[in-house]
Amino acid sequence: MALENILILAAASLLWATTFRNHGRTWFMLIASVVVIFWLQPALPIRGADFFTPVATLVLVVLTWFITTDDETRKQRKNIIILAIVAGVVLLLNLTRFVPQLQLFTASRPPQLETTLLVFLITGLTLIALSRLTRFSASILTVGLVLTIGLFLLIKIPALSLLLSSFLRTLSGQSLTNVSINDFRWMGFSYVAFRLIHTIRDKQSGRFPSVDVGEFITYVIFFPAFTAGPIDRLERFIKDLRAPFAGLTLEAFYSAGQRLLLGLFKKFVIADALALIALNDTNATQVTSTFWMWVIVYAYAFQIYFDFSGYTDIALGIAQLLGIKLPENFASPYLKPNLTQFWNNWHMTLTQWFRAYFFNPITRWLRSWQKPMSIPMMILLTQVATMLLIGFWHGVTWNFTLWGLWHGLGLFIHNRWNDATKAKSAAWATSPTKLAILNVSGILFTFHFVAIGWIFFALSSPITSWQVILKLFGVQ
Amino acid sequence: MTTEIITPIAKFIAEKILKQPSKVISADEALISSGLIDSFSLMDLALFIEDTFGVRVEDTELNAETFDNLEQLASLIASRK
Numbered sequence: 121m122a123l124e125n126i127l128i129l130a131a132a133s134l135l136w137a138t139t140f141r142n143h144g145r146t147w148f149m150l151i152a153s154v155v156v157i158f159w160l161q162p163a164l165p166i167r168g169a170d171f172f173t174p175v176a177t178l179v180l181v182v183l184t185w186f187i188t189t190d191d192e193t194r195k196q197r198k199n200i201i202i203l204a205i206v207a208g209v210v211l212l213l214n215l216t217r218f219v220p221q222l223q224l225f226t227a228s229r230p231p232q233l234e235t236t237l238l239v240f241l242i243t244g245l246t247l248i249a250l251s252r253l254t255r256f257s258a259s260i261l262t263v264g265l266v267l268t269i270g271l272f273l274l275i276k277i278p279a280l281s282l283l284l285s286s287f288l289r290t291l292s293g294q295s296l297t298n299v300s301i302n303d304f305r306w307m308g309f310s311y312v313a314f315r316l317i318h319t320i321r322d323k324q325s326g327r328f329p330s331v332d333v334g335e336f337i338t339y340v341i342f343f344p345a346f347t348a349g350p351i352d353r354l355e356r357f358i359k360d361l362r363a364p365f366a367g368l369t370l371e372a373f374y375s376a377g378q379r380l381l382l383g384l385f386k387k388f389v390i391a392d393a394l395a396l397i398a399l400n401d402t403n404a405t406q407v408t409s410t411f412w413m414w415v416i417v418y419a420y421a422f423q424i425y426f427d428f429s430g431y432t433d434i435a436l437g438i439a440q441l442l443g444i445k446l447p448e449n450f451a452s453p454y455l456k457p458n459l460t461q462f463w464n465n466w467h468m469t470l471t472q473w474f475r476a477y478f479f480n481p482i483t484r485w486l487r488s489w490q491k492p493m494s495i496p497m498m499i500l501l502t503q504v505a506t507m508l509l510i511g512f513w514h515g516v517t518w519n520f521t522l523w524g525l526w527h528g529l530g531l532f533i534h535n536r537w538n539d540a541t542k543a544k545s546a547a548w549a550t551s552p553t554k555l556a557i558l559n560v561s562g563i564l565f566t567f568h569f570v571a572i573g574w575i576f577f578a579l580s581s582p583i584t585s586w587q588v589i590l591k592l593f594g595v596q
Numbered sequence: 597m598t599t600e601i602i603t604p605i606a607k608f609i610a611e612k613i614l615k616q617p618s619k620v621i622s623a624d625e626a627l628i629s630s631g632l633i634d635s636f637s638l639m640d641l642a643l644f645i646e647d648t649f650g651v652r653v654e655d656t657e658l659n660a661e662t663f664d665n666l667e668q669l670a671s672l673i674a675s676r677k
Contacts, residue, residue: 479635480658503636535634539615543615
């Protein structure tokens with residue numbers, strides 16, 4: 121989100137909360153979120169794609185709601201009204217095609233109306249076909265899960281996204297000569313996919329609250345958290361959404377405003393200033409001294425923290441204006457004495473997601489073997505696999521693989537080290553000074569481990585990354 | 597009732613997870629948010645609870661939000677027995 125997007129959204133939320141209080145608050149959140157996903161979608165070189173990408177997000181969300189919700193809730197009439205209103209908003213946005221002055225919310229001129237109506241028709245028919253299915257739930261949930269993960273891979277794996285882009289270009293009658301992996305940027309999809317997978321998995325384990333389609337859409341694409349998280353849980357979000365909202369109290373206003381200002385300062389003052397000197401593909405090859413290499417690596421480590429946690433503060437601040445308390449995503453991660461603690465406090469909602477839906481089930485499964493493998497082997501396997509997946513979540517490239525591997529192995533080594541030295545260090549650190557020594561050296565070591573890991577994250581080539589590391593240690 | 601649940605769990609955590617058998621864990625001491633129990637040992641704890649009390653703790657419940665100390669864990673177990 122750019123500064124202007126944030127300021128407009130914060131002002132609109134504030135205005136709504138102070139003027140209308142609880143009247144239509146959930147409608148405001150729903151409609152604003154629908155409009156915002158069109159507004160934030162960047163322009164794409166494929167004709168019509170920047171309009172149909174947000175439409176695809178909505179279709180995907182509605183289909184997921186349809187297969188996860190219980191029969192009784194699904195049949196309620198209000199869902200049809202909500203869907204009609206959401207479709208109406210999309211059609212209004214589409215109609216701005218004919219009024220250039222009103223094309224404020226789409227990156228380029230919206231496509232012809234017929235195509236949108238066709239998409240609605242196909243979605244409607246799919247919903248009808250789904251509702252006629254006998255033996256509805258179990259297998260269809262698995263299909264939904266596989267399709268969501270498949271779509272995620274299609275977007276994230278460069279070779280596949282190139283194929284997708286060629287297909288879409290052919291579909292829209294464009295030439296294939298300029299096809300590129302950067303053709304297709306689906307704004308917010310990483311987060312949307314994770315919220316959808318979470319709801320499907322929870323439904324499979326029988327813990328899915330009954331929500332109407334409007335509540336579900338608002339949860340998945342809630343505009344403050346749409347582009348950069350946090351990844352909330354449906355049950356928690358719905359509790360806030362349904363709680364009576366008596367308007368914005370002065371106390372809540374101060375606290376939300378403070379959070380928002382803090383976020384703006386972190387992102388647009390600190391992070392953007394650090395970005396001028398932070399490690400990137402260009403300066404990585406230009407810097408020749410070890411000292412300056414450390415400076416740009418440190419700058420990157422702080423830039424990414426202030427950027428990301430600043431966005432989180434902004435999201436939490438805006439949401440709070442509307443009476444929604446989104447979960448925290450960062451808790452002083454660079455002040456943690458070991459890598460395990462770092463990951464418990466960095467992008468927490470993502471790591472909790474991976475723990476709940478990947479790490480724990482895999483660990484449980486490995487534990488239940490007749491002849492279980494050795495504990496260290498199990499820890500190595502689960503930690504590396506989890507961190508590799510977190511790497512792939514950011515993009516399926518060699519550098520994200522190396523970054524995931526770096527952290528997976530780091531967590532494994534920390535676990536073994538901790539196991540071997542836990543009793544000894546507890547016996548040694550008997551005074552507050554000794555405890556402080558252990559703590560401070562742990563913090564410094566962890567921070568440097570993470571900072572070196574960021575080199576893979578910031579750069580696009582493994583060779584350049586390796587050269588930067590050699591330079592840091594004065595080897596080259 | 598609560599003590600009956602807390603005592604064996606506290607013993608298990610001190611002996612098997614922390615490897616400090618003499619350590620006393622109080623009922624309101626933070627276990628997860630403090631980093632005392634890591635994510636891998638958390639699964640050990642879940643399996644121990646399942647074996648000892650016959651109560652299932654779901655994969656999605658192994659977090660500080662669901663329970664962060666022995667007291668909260670004990671009431672979670674008691675509510676499912």
